Amino acid sequence: MKKIALYPGSFDPFTNGHLDIVDRACEIFDELVLAIAHNSKKTTLFSLEERREILEEVMSDRPRVRVAEFEGLTTTYARTVGATAIVRGIRAVTDFDYEYAIYQVNRDLEPEIDTVFLLASRDYSFLSSTIIKEVARYGKTFPEYAPDAVNRALLRKFGYGNLDL
Numbered sequence: 488m489k490k491i492a493l494y495p496g497s498f499d500p501f502t503n504g505h506l507d508i509v510d511r512a513c514e515i516f517d518e519l520v521l522a523i524a525h526n527s528k529k530t531t532l533f534s535l536e537e538r539r540e541i542l543e544e545v546m547s548d549r550p551r552v553r554v555a556e557f558e559g560l561t562t563t564y565a566r567t568v569g570a571t572a573i574v575r576g577i578r579a580v581t582d583f584d585y586e587y588a589i590y591q592v593n594r595d596l597e598p599e600i601d602t603v604f605l606l607a608s609r610d611y612s613f614l615s616s617t618i619i620k621e622v623a624r625y626g627k628t629f630p631e632y633a634p635d636a637v638n639r640a641l642l643r644k645f646g647y648g649n650l651d652l
Contacts, residue, residue, distance in 0.1 A: 492516040492603065493570040495524050495561050498538055499531040500637045501545060502619055504611030508576040509552060511605055518551050520568045525558040532620055532644060544636040562597035571600060578607040578614070623647075 492512055498505060498521075512519050523538050533541070535556055546552045557564040565573055573593065575586050583604070590602040607614075610631075619632050623641035630638065642648055 489517045489569075490515075490572075491518045491520065491568060491570045492572040492574050493520045493522055493561070493565045493568060494574040495522045495557070495564070497524055497526060497529060497531060498542060498616075499533055500616055500619055500633060500641060501538070501542055502611070502614050502616060502633050502637070503631065504576065504578070504607055504614040506545070506634060507608050507611055508574065508605050509546075509549070512574045512603070513549065513551055515603065516551075516572065516574075518553065519574070520553050520555050520570060521546065522561075522564060522568075523554070523556040524561070525556060533640065537640065541636050541640050545634045560596065562593050562600055565600050566597060573600060573602045575602060575604050576607055577604050578612050 492515070494509065494512060496505070509519060509521060521542060523535060523542065525535055539554060539556055542554045546554055555568070561573060577583050577586060586604065593600065593602060614632060619641065622628065623638070624645050626642065626645065626647040628638035628641060633641070
């Protein structure tokens with residue numbers, strides 16, 4: 488039986504830290520659903536459609552990763568796609584406190600769906616979408632922080648579409 492995992496997040500924008508979690512999760516699971524969460528209470532830089540287009544480009548060479556979007560409870564969506572696990576990345580102890588609380592609620596909602604925590608690789612433990620956005624706001628990007636498709640989209644979003652990466 489195929490082992491499917493769900494990796495949910497806002498991915499606004501997607502970072503190389505996220506990509507590292509994707510690649511490592513693919514070593515554990517047969518299929519990974521990279522699910523962009525629609526959260527009407529959260530203000531995002533990129534629309535849901537833009538994030539989906541960017542992620543589809545980034546994942547184009549990863550056939551076992553399916554990009555999707557969802558609204559509602561993560562556990563409900565995980566059941567819908569046949570996932571037996573939810574993948575979450577942890578950068579620091581503060582992430583763990585938050586993620587552990589969510590894990591407990593998810594476990595109460597759907598006891599058959601477990602959570603797999605993957606610790607951030609040392610190179611990405613400091614990295615956040617907020618940092619990437621702030622740097623791009625001033626016309627700079629770092630290939631070691633985000634995939635090229637993300638960096639190009641950030642530069643366009645902030646009006647620097649004519650700059651080379």
